[in-house]
Amino acid sequence: MSPVMIGVLGILIFFIFLILRTPVAYSMLFAGIIGIFILNSPSVALRIVATEIYSNFSTYTLSAIPMFVWMGFLALNAGIGAKVFDFAYKAVGHLPGGLAMASQGAAGLFGAISGSNTATAATIGSIAVPEMRKHKYNDSLSTASVAAGGILGVLIPPSTLFIIYGIAAEQSIGRLFLAGIIPGIILMISFMILIYILALRNPHLAPRGEKSTWKERFLSLRGGLWEVAVIFALSMGGLFTGWFTPTEAGAVGAGGVLLLTLITRKLSWQGLKKSLFETLRTTAMIMLLIGSAVVFGRLITLSRIPFELGGWVESLIFPPVVTMALILLIYLILGFFMDALALILLSIPIFYPVVVGTLGYDPIWFGVIMVLVAAMGVITPPVGVNVYIIKGVVKDVKVEQIFRGIWPFLFVIIIVTLLMLAVPEIATFLPDLIGN
Structure with a gap:
């Protein structure tokens, strides 16, 4: 299977996960890992995931x-x-x-x-x-x-x-x-x-x-x-x-x-605590999306x-x-x-x-x-x-x-x-x- 076809397969897997009501972040992450796994090997896929997520989060x-x-x-x-x-x-x-x-x-x-x-x-x-x-x-x-x-x-x-x-x-x-x-x-x-x-x-x-x-x-x-x-x-x-x-x-x-x-x-004190909690939750959601998108983006590039x-x-x-x-x-x-x-x-x-x-x-x-x-x-x-x-x-x-x-x-x-x-x-x- 050619690299382009594997990339297209990764995109299809992403949409299949979406149809199954998997959260977008996990859909991108799983599709990226599966695609890189098919394109290279399990060890390469896991190494890319660890490297890309760490380098971007830092x-x-x-x-x-x-x-x-x-x-x-x-x-x-x-x-x-x-x-x-x-x-x-x-x-x-x-x-x-x-x-x-x-x-x-x-x-x-x-x-x-x-x-x-x-x-x-x-x-x-x-x-x-x-x-x-x-x-x-x-x-x-x-x-x-x-x-x-x-x-x-x-x-x-x-x-x-x-x-x-x-x-x-x-x-x-x-x-x-x-x-x-x-x-x-x-x-x-x-x-x-x-x-x-x-x-x-x-x-x-x-x-x-x-x-x-x-x-x-x-x-x-x-x-x-x-x-x-x-x-x-x-x-x-x-x-x-x-x-x-x-x-x-x-x-x-x-x-x-x-x-x-x-x-x-x-x-108020309650307002301050609520703002911190909402910031933490929103930031965590954004960071998870970014990390997953980086892995999926690497598949698209490869x-x-x-x-x-x-x-x-x-x-x-x-x-x-x-x-x-x-x-x-x-x-x-x-x-x-x-x-x-x-x-x-x-x-x-x-x-x-x-x-x-x-x-x-x-x-x-x-x-x-x-x-x-x-x-x-x-x-x-x-x-x-x-x-x-x-x-x-x-x-x-x-x-x-x-x-x-x-x-x-x-x-x-x-x-x-x-x-x-x-x-x-x-x-x-x-x-x-x-x-x-």
């Missing part, structure tokens, strides 16, 4: 993950999300669909101190959805809007997905963070426009809220917004200017959130699938943009069955050499595209982790209702992705300007 850059994860969970348990939502609501709550629009603004602002889509969806969802239901918003729109808004948590820096991509693809995490800012803002504004149009066409979907005075809007600035600004300036500002490494930026950010919340007495795929792409008569569109379509389909993090880790060994090496696209741009497309998986059935998080917030709303409201937001994400495909400078402008 990488200093990976220590940035628990720091940024803790920063997000500290902010969640300190109630910063509630303050951010209050500011956004006072700014746009009086417009058609204002509460749902405010949830997008709050998700974007909270995303600036949280690198997690789940933390963002859980935080803003627990605040915004009950408020929207109180104002008689349509359940499908209110829940879907917050689930989709959670994506902003991994597009607007800091982002654990950018960190993972940067490590796997050996790209600057600082440049990736910069590259996500403009696409994140565009996506946030696009969500707001969609909500406004839907509410304008059918006012019963999302009634207007009360109009706040300018004094009330100004006073709301003293809430969580100044905390977000200070924390973002400390951690991201230091990273962008080269003062901090990604790990140091995460530590400064987490330390800043902890210090501010202790000074303002917004974080099987020479990327090289054969690159040669096949070169032989196509399609222009690069069409080939890239087909790759994005594959990502969209895979996103229906896999979590964003797992999808990125799985696909980098396969598609990165083709997109960057064969098609000649910018690796930073591809990182943003990858995160954006993979993040669709957190709102699409049957995986849709953000949808299930919102379901946990409002238990009397059926999952089917939430998924029904997701499709307009998914269409907006696709439009933004195509816009970035047509104008790559949207992602590369800030990294090239600042030169980080």
